[in-house]
Amino acid sequence: MTKEEIKHVSKFFKKFFILLAVLFVLDRIIGTLLENAYQNAPQGDIKVFAHSITNPAEDIFIYGSSRAVHGYDTRIFTDSLALSCFNSGRENSNILYHATILKEMLKKHKPKIVVLDVSAKELTWRAAENSKAVLASMILPYVRKDTSFANIARQLFPEELMKAEVSKIYPYNSLVLSLAVGKHKFDKEEIYNGYVPIHGHKVKGKVPSFTDENDKTDPFTKSNFEEFVKTAKENNVKLYVIQSPIYVKKFKTSISLDTMKSILSRYNEPFWDYSFDTAFYKRDLFYDNLHLNSVGAELFTRQLASDIKADIEKNDPSILQHPNKAN
Amino acid sequence: MDFIPIYILVLAFTIVVDYFAGILIEKSSGAKRKWYLRMSIVANVGILAFFKYFNFVNDNITFVLKLFDFTNPVTDLSFILPIGLSFHTFQAMSYTIEVSRGNQKAERNFGIYALYVMFYPQLVAGPIERPQNIINQFYEPKKFDYDRVVAGLKIVLWGFFKKLIVADRLSIYVNAVYNNPYHHSGKTLFLATIFFWLQIYCDFSGYSDIAIGSAKVMGYDLMENFRRPILGKSVAEKWNRWHISLYTWFKDYVFAPLSKKARRNKTKLLGLVVFIFLLSGIWHGANWTFVFWGIFSGLSIVAERLYKEKVKPQKYISKTWMTILGTIISFLVCSLSCLFFRALSVKDALHIGKAIATMKKGALFKGSPPINFYYFIIVAILLLTVELFQEYLPKVKVIGNKNVVIRYTGYVIVIMLILMIGVFNGSQFIYFQF
Numbered sequence: 001m002t003k004e005e006i007k008h009v010s011k012f013f014k015k016f017f018i019l020l021a022v023l024f025v026l027d028r029i030i031g032t033l034l035e036n037a038y039q040n041a042p043q044g045d046i047k048v049f050a051h052s053i054t055n056p057a058e059d060i061f062i063y064g065s066s067r068a069v070h071g072y073d074t075r076i077f078t079d080s081l082a083l084s085c086f087n088s089g090r091e092n093s094n095i096l097y098h099a100t101i102l103k104e105m106l107k108k109h110k111p112k113i114v115v116l117d118v119s120a121k122e123l124t125w126r127a128a129e130n131s132k133a134v135l136a137s138m139i140l141p142y143v144r145k146d147t148s149f150a151n152i153a154r155q156l157f158p159e160e161l162m163k164a165e166v167s168k169i170y171p172y173n174s175l176v177l178s179l180a181v182g183k184h185k186f187d188k189e190e191i192y193n194g195y196v197p198i199h200g201h202k203v204k205g206k207v208p209s210f211t212d213e214n215d216k217t218d219p220f221t222k223s224n225f226e227e228f229v230k231t232a233k234e235n236n237v238k239l240y241v242i243q244s245p246i247y248v249k250k251f252k253t254s255i256s257l258d259t260m261k262s263i264l265s266r267y268n269e270p271f272w273d274y275s276f277d278t279a280f281y282k283r284d285l286f287y288d289n290l291h292l293n294s295v296g297a298e299l300f301t302r303q304l305a306s307d308i309k310a311d312i313e314k315n316d317p318s319i320l321q322h323p324n325k326a327n
Numbered sequence: 328m329d330f331i332p333i334y335i336l337v338l339a340f341t342i343v344v345d346y347f348a349g350i351l352i353e354k355s356s357g358a359k360r361k362w363y364l365r366m367s368i369v370a371n372v373g374i375l376a377f378f379k380y381f382n383f384v385n386d387n388i389t390f391v392l393k394l395f396d397f398t399n400p401v402t403d404l405s406f407i408l409p410i411g412l413s414f415h416t417f418q419a420m421s422y423t424i425e426v427s428r429g430n431q432k433a434e435r436n437f438g439i440y441a442l443y444v445m446f447y448p449q450l451v452a453g454p455i456e457r458p459q460n461i462i463n464q465f466y467e468p469k470k471f472d473y474d475r476v477v478a479g480l481k482i483v484l485w486g487f488f489k490k491l492i493v494a495d496r497l498s499i500y501v502n503a504v505y506n507n508p509y510h511h512s513g514k515t516l517f518l519a520t521i522f523f524w525l526q527i528y529c530d531f532s533g534y535s536d537i538a539i540g541s542a543k544v545m546g547y548d549l550m551e552n553f554r555r556p557i558l559g560k561s562v563a564e565k566w567n568r569w570h571i572s573l574y575t576w577f578k579d580y581v582f583a584p585l586s587k588k589a590r591r592n593k594t595k596l597l598g599l600v601v602f603i604f605l606l607s608g609i610w611h612g613a614n615w616t617f618v619f620w621g622i623f624s625g626l627s628i629v630a631e632r633l634y635k636e637k638v639k640p641q642k643y644i645s646k647t648w649m650t651i652l653g654t655i656i657s658f659l660v661c662s663l664s665c666l667f668f669r670a671l672s673v674k675d676a677l678h679i680g681k682a683i684a685t686m687k688k689g690a691l692f693k694g695s696p697p698i699n700f701y702y703f704i705i706v707a708i709l710l711l712t713v714e715l716f717q718e719y720l721p722k723v724k725v726i727g728n729k730n731v732v733i734r735y736t737g738y739v740i741v742i743m744l745i746l747m748i749g750v751f752n753g754s755q756f757i758y759f760q761f
Contacts, residue, residue, distance in 0.1 A: 001471070008473040019735065023742060030743065160751075169746045176747045178698055202690050208510065289510070 031168025037179040052088040056109040059083035063098040064117030066091040073301040074193040080305035087194030099224040120254035123217040140171035197294035245280035353433035367423040383613030411451030448538040454552040454572035469546035479543030486536030494530035495750035497522040512689025524662040560653040601625030620667035
């Protein structure tokens with residue numbers, strides 16, 4: 001290497017390290033600001049997730065994807081059963097996400113009832129991939145503080161954990177808008193203990209077919225479903241696994257559904273299928289083909305709450321006594 | 328994407344054949360010279376055809392035979408397309424063609440020739456280099472040059488911006504809509520189509536920037552592959568600025584020799600333009616959607632040219648308005664042509680085209696959660712703003728600014744943006760599949 005080259009190399013590394021130092025400092029400053037904003041998030045997904053794992057106190061917890069978020073009215077559960085209720089559903093999530101947060105919640109609080117909404121493709125790899133991304137976006141902000149979340153991240157998405165350990169900004173990747181502006185301002189959502197009603201309906205034309213029902217199940221997702229059922233059972237939490245109404249061409253079953261039913265029967269847990277219940281199979285009750293609108297959600301939740309009440313009164317009336325003080 | 332060691336033999340075969348073909352072509356003359364060139368081209372195209380088009384052709388034969396109640400005795404072959412096959416095959420062919428034309432000396436050093444075909448920054452997705460531009464550079468001694476390294480890294484950084492912030496972000500919306508086109512309204516499909524044009528541009532040019540920048544860091548200059556095509560003032564100009572290394576390849580090695588024969592015959596020349604785009608479509612993939620994409624793109628250039636010749640819009644509109652309208656209209660035309668590029672089947676493409684043309688009713692899909700929709704808009708605006716500055720105000724520079732504070736602020740902003748809104752889902756570059 002010539003003298004001139006050595007000069008060039010040292011100039012390069014000197015400037016490179018200055019840039020790295022500036023980046024490191026800014027990463028820490030902006031990361032801390034985002035961390036504070038995250039902890040004080042107004043509402044929406046972040047708040048729902050934080051409540052589910054940090055200060056859960058309700059009697060009933062609802063788990064599921066967007067179909068749970070928009071389909072299970074927490075107010076009706078409280079009115080009908082005189083039990084407090086929180087909807088921990090999350091858009092794009094599947095059982096991988098729910099199993100993780102159920103376990104975290106049970107470390108702090110034991111609800112009386114857990115309702116899990118599932119879809120006919122709950123256990124497929126496609127759903128698992130989405131859910132992993134959603135779970136990563138939710139738990140990465142906690143990995144620096146909470147070792148149990150760090151362990152989950154290490155197991156499920158080690159590369160993401162590594163990035164979150166290097167950069168303080170990275171855990172808040174794609175959350176900046178929600179944090180900076182406030183999700184409610186953008187979405188104008190009403191949120192009732194996690195339940196987000198959607199109004200109106202855009203279901204038009206022919207009733208479409210359901211897709212991916214023949215997708216094979218993902219073994220890891222399947223084991224998470226079993227883990228979810230087992231965890232609820234071991235903690236003496238009354239579990240209801242529900243398939244809520246959908247407005248697509250009727251089909252009998254799917255690989256995911258058969259697998260879940262077989263697991264549930266082993267644990268002697270119920271599976272209630274409202275997917276094509278004639279009471280709800282009406283265009284006007286749906287926002288789109290997979291999501292009930294606020295009218296549909298109200299009707300469906302009333303029916304479900306009534307069915308749960310009947311079941312509890314018959315099999316375990318003690319659940320309806322001594323509600324928790326939340327709400 | 329899998330690593331299959333045996334596929335190295337495909338690359339090795341191309342290298343060995345073209346290495347010896349180059350020497351034989353140089354040593355021979357007349358018919359023999361042409362024969363060696365043809366043999367080399369047949370070998371290269373043969374490999375490409377076998378891996379890329381065998382199943383496509385066979386499937387279509389099966390379809391036609393079925394119409395007449397016959398069964399096809401030949402079954403599809405089960406293999407994965409070697410990564411970057413179309414790129415290094417074309418690069419290898421440009422070598423033998425240039426040697427036969429006398430523009431390039433046959434390379435005697437086997438290692439250097441192998442490096443020409445396998446030069447890793449551009450091996451899998453171009454730019455498709457010419458031997459005159461790169462082989463000599465392999466002989467030049469390289470030394471660490473600060474300015475060169477920094478210039479290369481800036482290009483790499485801009486490439487990452489395009490890939491991680493724009494392309495992969497927009498792909499979330501595009502995938503959600505195009506994987507389920509029958510459930511979406513006309514305006515949603517239209518927006519997704521526009522986004523796809525921006526996505527594929529940033530995905531591919533992002534890769535090219537990373538390749539060109541990496542090579543520059545190591546002391547090699549690769550050819551320019553994109554020149555802000557979205558701001559081209561006409562359809563023809565847009566394609567002239569798009570994947571320059573491929574289109575100049577077709578221009579130099581296919582269009583130029585054929586157009587000599589078609590000289591003065593306008594119909595034939597315009598037909599050749601469509602033919603070149605058809606070839607380009609087929610080059611991209613063994614699917615009818617690519618064939619339609621090629622034809623649509625070629626026809627849109629022909630239509631534009633005829634319109635300009637017959638109507639002469641420049642007579643009625645000022646130059647500024649010609650630029651503005653030309654840029655916008657050609658942007659829309661090119662976006663719509665990419666509908667065929669992205670659709671999963673011709674049936675889907677026609678449905679999408681119809682839904683856009685009739686503005687099929689329905690709400691605008693914003694994705695889930697809806698707030699993420701604003702990221703799509705933000706990154707699209709960011710890209711257009713930067714490109715507009717690069718195109719029309721090239722003196723306004725941020726990461727290329729002479730002022731150290733502005734320059735470093737530029738680096739920091741781009742890196743922070745990548746951390747904050749970049750998409751890190753490990754998605755592959757679209758052009759790796761070609």
